[in-house]
Amino acid sequence: MLEVSHSNELPPIPSKRYFSIGEVSELCDVKPHVLRYWEQEFTQLKPIKRRGNRRYYQREDVILVREIRNLLYLEGYTIVGARQKLDDQSGDETAVHFDRVLIKDMLAELTELKNILEG
Numbered sequence: 464m465l466e467v468s469h470s471n472e473l474p475p476i477p478s479k480r481y482f483s484i485g486e487v488s489e490l491c492d493v494k495p496h497v498l499r500y501w502e503q504e505f506t507q508l509k510p511i512k513r514r515g516n517r518r519y520y521q522r523e524d525v526i527l528v529r530e531i532r533n534l535l536y537l538e539g540y541t542i543v544g545a546r547q548k549l550d551d552q553s554g555d556e557t558a559v560h561f562d563r564v565l566i567k568d569m570l571a572e573l574t575e576l577k578n579i580l581e582g
Contacts, residue, residue, distance in 0.1 A: 473529060475571040481511070481519040491528045501531055504542050507549055526564050 474490055484495045491498075498518075502508050508527055510518040520528070534545040 475568040475575070476522060476525050478572070479522075481521060482525060484510075484518045484520070487520045487525055487528060490525055491532055493528065493532055498528065501528070505531060505546055505549065522565075529564070 473492060476490060482490070484498055487493075487498060488495045493501075502510070502518075505527075508524060508531070510520040510524055512518055530549070531545060534540040534548060535542070540548060
């Protein structure tokens with residue numbers, strides 16, 4: 464059975480260029496072995512591999528992982544269905560979705576900074 468956190472709120476994505484698999488695991492509430500499996504199932508998910516096959520995810524990869532998680536865990540798609548949905552999305556629609564996610568994350572970060580400065 465799939466393990467899903469009871470909280471639908473995921474933490475904002477920090478302003479970094481690269482993320483380790485452990486960081487992506489925490490940011491997306493998905494275990495590292497699931498991320499490695501999704502790399503095999505979703506051709507769009509291609510983290511950079513460096514020395515010793517260490518994976519480094521970029522911000523776009525983290526957003527894609529969150530989208531895959533949403534399709535599988537929250538919307539109830541199968542792996543095949545989620546893959547097809549991602550394949551069917553046009554580039555423009557995907558870009559608009561990524562922009563929305565980025566804006567949401569930026570707003571969360573700004574709110575957090577505001578609270579720190581006021582507190």
